[in-house]
Amino acid sequence: MRQQRAIAGGKKRAPIRVRASVQPTFVRFVFEMPDGVGVSSALNDQKLTLSFTAGLTFDLADAKLAAPSNIASINQKLEGDTSAVEVALIGDVDVHSFREDKNYIVDVAFQQAEKPSALMSPASDASHAPATAARWQPPRRQPLRPQ
Numbered sequence: 559m560r561q562q563r564a565i566a567g568g569k570k571r572a573p574i575r576v577r578a579s580v581q582p583t584f585v586r587f588v589f590e591m592p593d594g595v596g597v598s599s600a601l602n603d604q605k606l607t608l609s610f611t612a613g614l615t616f617d618l619a620d621a622k623l624a625a626p627s628n629i630a631s632i633n634q635k636l637e638g639d640t641s642a643v644e645v646a647l648i649g650d651v652d653v654h655s656f657r658e659d660k661n662y663i664v665d666v667a668f669q670q671a672e673k674p675s676a677l678m679s680p681a682s683d684a685s686h687a688p689a690t691a692a693r694w695q696p697p698r699r700q701p702l703r704p705q
Contacts, residue, residue: 578624
């Protein structure tokens with residue numbers, strides 16, 4: 559009876575939205591956990607598996623949109639009174655996961671885009687100039703010279 563109630567309770571719950579935010583060197587996925595639900599993580603064979611002690615469904619739309627190029631896929635499985643989220647990884651990926659208050663957080667590092675070429679001097683790159691130097695200034699007028 560308890561298992562049937564747990565399964566029915568899991569089906570009645572609205573999907574839990576997984577929030578995602580892109581940082582300069584990693585993407586953070588935040589799973590908001592209901593009270594009394596435990597989670598464990600396992601990283602092996604290019605796959606991160608998050609196992610939840612309740613039959614939860616997740617809204618993974620934000621996570622899939624924000625996923626870096628070293629994540630092949632993000633999927634979920636619902637098995638009776640437990641659930642799992644599987645993240646397929648590509649290559650050697652640095653993954654950190656931890657619990658903070660009611661959230662379970664997963665950070666997945668990624669490689670930044672290549673830096674501008676070394677031939678380009680910092681002075682010629684306006685993106686590195688201080689904000690005060692980027693202000694518009696009127697062009698200087700040159701005196702007219704006879705030809």
